[in-house]
Amino acid sequence: MSADWRARAACVGEDPELFFPVVEEGPLCEDQVAAAKAVCGRCAVRDACLEWSTTHIHVGIAGGLTAEERRAARAESLAPRPGRIRQPSPREDIRAAGLALLKRGESNQDVAVRCGVTDRTVERWRAAISA
Numbered sequence: 001m002s003a004d005w006r007a008r009a010a011c012v013g014e015d016p017e018l019f020f021p022v023v024e025e026g027p028l029c030e031d032q033v034a035a036a037k038a039v040c041g042r043c044a045v046r047d048a049c050l051e052w053s054t055t056h057i058h059v060g061i062a063g064g065l066t067a068e069e070r071r072a073a074r075a076e077s078l079a080p081r082p083g084r085i086r087q088p089s090p091r092e093d094i095r096a097a098g099l100a101l102l103k104r105g106e107s108n109q110d111v112a113v114r115c116g117v118t119d120r121t122v123e124r125w126r127a128a129i130s131a
């Protein structure tokens with residue numbers, strides 16, 4: 001893949017701070033990580049980003065993984081070959097982000113826009129929370 005993959009990144013236009021949680025654990029951190037991973041989950045250049053970020057970015061969320069997850073992958077000598085790394089499913093990431101946003105009180109419409117899903121999907125997520 002050419003070096004211009006960054007121009008096609010889903011995070012272009014997102015608040016960069018989303019990818020760098022200010023706290024290291026707890027619900028706020030989990031929400032932020034889930035929201036950042038949801039952006040990565042719909043990114044067309046995630047594989048290229050993961051390959052590059054595994055060796056070049058040592059903090060924050062990139063390539064759909066946290067810095068700790070990238071370190072673990074590197075330590076296992078699985079990186080930088082994304083196809084060999086057990087990556088969380090992008091759908092799981094987006095669903096987790098959506099559930100976190102709903103639990104925080106965001107409206108269905110806002111969650112749909114932020115997660116890039118239909119209103120019907122958000123309704124299913126809300127029903128799952130209520131069940």
Ligand code: SF4
Nearest residue numbers: 009011040043049063
């Ligand atoms: S995978 Fe995530 S961090 Fe990497 S370019 Fe895509 S959206 Fe940005």
